[in-house]
Amino acid sequence: MQVLKFGGTSVANAENIRKVVSIVTAAKQKDKTIVVVSALGGVTDLLLSASSLAAEGDDSYKEKLAVVEQRHLEAVKQLIPVAQQSQLLSLVKKSCNELEDICSGIYLLRELTTRSKDRIASYGEWLSSRIIAETILSNGVEVAWKDSRELIITNSNYTAAEVDFTATAEKVRQYFSSSEAGLFLLPGFISADKKGITTTLGRGGSDYTAAILAACVDAVNLEIWTDVSGMMTADPRLTANARIIPRISYQEAMELSHFGAKVIYPPTIQPVMNKRIPVWIKNTFAPQDEGTLIEAAASKTGNIVRGISSINNIALLSLEGSGMIGIPGFSKRLFEALSNERINVILITQSSSEHSICVAVDSSAAALAKQVVDAAFANEITLQKVEPLTIENELSVAALVGENMKSHPGISGRMFSAMGKNGVNIRAIAQGSSEKNISAVISTKDVRKAINVLHEEFFETTYKQVNLFIAGTGNVGAKLLGQLQKQLGFLQQQMKLQVRLVGVSNSRKMLLKEEGINLEKWKGELENGESASLESFVEGIISRNLRNSIFVDVTANDKVAAVYDKLLQKSISVVACNKIAASSAYEQYKRLKDLANEFNCQFLFETNVGAALPIIGTLNDLLRSGDRVNRIDAVLSGTLNFVFNNYDGSRPFAEVVKQAQDEGYTEPDPRLDLSGTDVMRKIMILAREAGEKIEMNEISNESFMPESCMQGSVADFYAAMAKEEKHFKALFDNAAKAGCKLKFVATFNNGKAAVGLQHIDPAHNLYHLYGKDNIVLFYTERYPEQPMVVKGAGAGAEVTASGVFADIIRASR
Missing domain, CATH: 3.40.50.720 (NAD(P)-binding Rossmann-like Domain)
Known part of the structure; x- marks a missing residue:
């Protein structure tokens, strides 16, 4: 016997239900089949919303119920031949009238109990299962419909009932062994206590229904049909590159489902795990896809980490105090106070000093948790042995899951390093001794980034x-x-x-x-x-x-x-x-x-x-390798080098400067280059990178520019240079007479920096520097006489852009 379960999206409308009928009909040919179905997609939410509105005295609950009725009537009309619709339409109308009567009572009393909630919510699965059963019959396939409340027996803990497996197993085996049918259809989610009063198994309980039935009949397999083709390495809504996990162990699936993977309801695994029944996660809308197989043994192939998951709406509760150190029983009292109020603890971490205990709970329970914990420790709080419970909200838990992690050191380090490099602050950490799960509490605003970073770190070897x-x-x-x-x-x-x-x-x-x-x-x-x-x-x-x-x-x-x-x-x-x-x-x-x-x-x-020259990078490499810079000589302005390499007195100095600007070598205002200010900035940056604490006003600048050229607008600057041509010609002639070239040189020596125009003779390292090239000479302890030289094009949009590009790659890696 096999068990198939179809979720709310699979039975959301008539079109989807037809797909379900096709899958069920094919499955029936292979083996005796039990089918469990959820309510039509969104109906349970509508029903619970209607009950809440009624309890608040808001008669708009009737509008919600009208939508519920209309959806079911439409489904009947679209799925069932007209000649066979009458009885089923009457059943839907009768059920919806009952719903309205119940909600009317709640509206009058202004009271909504958990028992009433279960009664109202049960109509979703009950109606959808009746409609789907009739649809299968209308297609000429025999099917036996059975109310799950007659088989699954629970306690009276309404909205989250606990199953009496002994009583349930007896009823399930008796029913299915005595029936000759080859196909059965049952509503999921709903059950009954020993008095026959309707209970429910918790939201997502249809999966649990299917697992209970599979365990009781020793099914050969359980198939959970949903709207995705299996469990995924991460939530695809957060990570575009999430991919299907082909095989996963029961324990890994439980961990992932507990930490937010919505494909399967967490309690589902336990009944089938005890019987070692394989579970398939399949896609109703792509039935040909392989899906995910959940089985006993973890696959040893593939990724070390099986999947990444997260839970939102988390509050972190911290109990701290020096009075806790070395005193037994504090943890017991904390968890007892929370347990008495049925507050579920999601994650626990305690410092080795015993000074503090942190627990994560659903944020909706945080206020109640503070109230009961502060009450439990009222005496210690008064004596200032313990601080009042502190609460941090707007948090989430991100978790790595995988059985193979326990045999691979360094997973935690990679996890925390990847998040740290992207500014994801970790508030608390928990890792079980089994090493199947590493959990970190982070800010909710960082969840998307964290999941993507972790997925990239552990799954995306491509890029x-x-x-x-x-x-x-x-x-x-x-x-x-x-x-x-x-x-x-x-x-x-x-x-x-x-x-x-x-x-x-x-x-x-x-x-x-x-x-x-x-x-x-x-x-x-x-x-x-x-x-x-x-x-x-x-x-x-x-x-x-x-x-x-x-x-x-x-x-x-x-x-x-x-x-x-x-x-x-x-x-x-x-x-x-x-x-x-x-x-x-x-x-x-x-x-x-x-x-x-x-x-x-x-x-x-x-x-x-x-520009693109690796000057700072080279300097940093020297320092990181233990070298020490004693002196730097440099020509750091591609603009000034271009100007003095092209100015020979045969044409005006202003014309050469304008050429440099037109060719993209100067700043928008060329005076930044010609005044030496830009070179001062550059030598200061190099001095700082070499470890010197230096400011601009500590750098001497022997400017060659007449004061008249530095006033007014850029146009005024060019006009003034034309008038000062004799000055520039004299500079060139004096250098030429000495057999030298003019170079605007920056130096850093013994903690002092200076810039200025110098005569450079042919024996100097800076003499053979042409065009717009820059050069830097690093004299260090390792290069005391023959310097480390970096030389090349130091100006121009193309090379500057390539330098920025190179920095982008460095930052990326």
């Missing part, structure tokens, strides 16, 4: 998803977006990174799109976005709370740099092309670096010094 938010779509920003678009395939195939552009903003428009922005069409999509607001953009990034998030600043805006700390505190990495933050006051620079360390994210700004 890691990275979510980008880019501020700035000017010359460098546009080049960066173009480079990203070209490299998406390479990143996913070769580096296992799925990079998604989720947000983009410029000074006019912004766009946030969680499913991702098409990198081929970002300009058009951005133009159709909303008006730009830095505050809204940042809040949008934080509120989405996506895993592996990176904020990329490709602006020169001080307001954008001012939001870095807010993002880093949410474990969102920051990649900055913008120099303002790293060259701000030392305390702010240090604070940003410390925040990145504290919140397990990255603050990267390689392009602040040499």
Whole structure:
């Protein structure tokens, strides 16, 4: 004999019921079959809502009941031939009249007992089972309908009755052994106590009904038919990449169902596990799919972790006090107080010092829990030996489940590390000695991120998803977006990174799109976005709370740099092309670096010094390997190097500067480059990265620019340079007479930094530096005389964008 159970979605309407009838008819050909069905989808909620409204004196309960009646009448009319409808329509009408009478009584009394709730809720399964049985009969298939209340005997604990398995087994065996039928149909969820009064087995109890019957008749298998093709590695509503678990043990299934997996009702497993009856989870809407097999032995193949689950609406109760240390009985009194009020404890953790005990309960029970626990410890609270019970709400439990975890060290470490890197704070931890489950209490707002992070860590060996938010779509920003678009395939195939552009903003428009922005069409999509607001953009990034998030600043805006700390505190990495933050006051620079360390994210700004040149990276590698920097000599302005490599007195200095600006080598205001301010920032950043506490006003600057050129607008600047041509020509001529080249050099030596125009002779390391190239010479303890040299293109939108791109990859990994 086999048992098949169909849930509410499987019998939600006439179309779905026809699918059920087809599956049942096919199954009947193989073996004697028991079918258990739920109420039509949503009907139980309607019935309970109607009863609650009636108890509140709200006569809109009648509207709910009218919907219930209409749905069942429609189902009959669509499923049963017209000539055979009359009797069943009368049955539905009679039942709905009874329902209205019961609710009318509740309305008049303003009282709703648990016994009345069970009576009202029972009509859902009772009616659906009668309709489905008649539908099967109308298709020419013999079926015996049986009221489950005549077989499943419970105590009188209404709404969550406990089964008397001895009495139930006797009745079930007697009925099925004496019947000649090959197909039976029964309502799930409902049962009766020894007096014959209707009880229910708890929400989701139709699964339990099927398991009880399967155990009592020693069924060859139990099939749970639902709207998904098996148990999944995670909730597909939270994780798009969740996949079917082919095989799972009873214990693993129980753990997953306990921690929120809705595919199967938790008590279902116990009856079939005791009889070692295999359970299949199947999809009514894709019956050809294999589904999930729940069996005795855990599969040794596949993932170490079998699945990830979560429970929301959790409250964490903490009992603390020095008076608890070394005194036996505190735990007993705590759990006794909760048990007396039937408050279910979901998770327990206790410090080894015995100073505190934390338990997780459903948040709806938190207020009552505080009341009864504070009462139980009233004497100790008065004597200040114990603190009053504290409650934290808006929490959830995320859990890893898998029997194979016990033989693999490091699973807990990977779990907590993955969540920590994404800013998911863990409030409490529990792990049983069997090591089948590792549970962590986290904020409910972090659940989606946590489940995705854990799924990526333990199941998605194909790629890691990275979510980008880019501020700035000017010359460098546009080049960066173009480079990203070209490299998406390479990143996913070769580096296992799925990079998604989720947000983009410029000074006019912004766009946030969680499913991702098409990198081929970002300009058009951005133009159709909303008006730009830095505050809204940042809040949008934080509120989405996506895993592996990176904020990329490709602006020169001080307001954008001012939001870095807010993002880093949410474990969102920051990649900055913008120099303002790293060259701000030392305390702010240090604070940003410390925040990145504290919140397990990255603050990267390689392009602040040499565009795509790995200058900061090389410096950090030297220091991490134990080296010490003694001196730095550098040409750090691609703009100034371009200008002095191209100025020979044959054409005006102003014309060469304008060429540099037109070719994209200068800042929007070239005076930042020519004044040496930009070079001062760069050498200061390098000095700081080398470990020096230094500010801008401590760097000496021997400027070569006449004061007249530094006033007014950019246009005034060019006009003034034209007037000062003799000054610039003299600079060149003096260097040429000495057989030297002009280079604007930055130095850091013995804790002191300086920038200025120098004469560089042919023997100098900086002499052979052409075009817009930059060069940095690191003189260290390991490289005291022949320096470590980093040299290459130090300006231009394309190379700067590639440097930002490289930082994005570093932050991703």
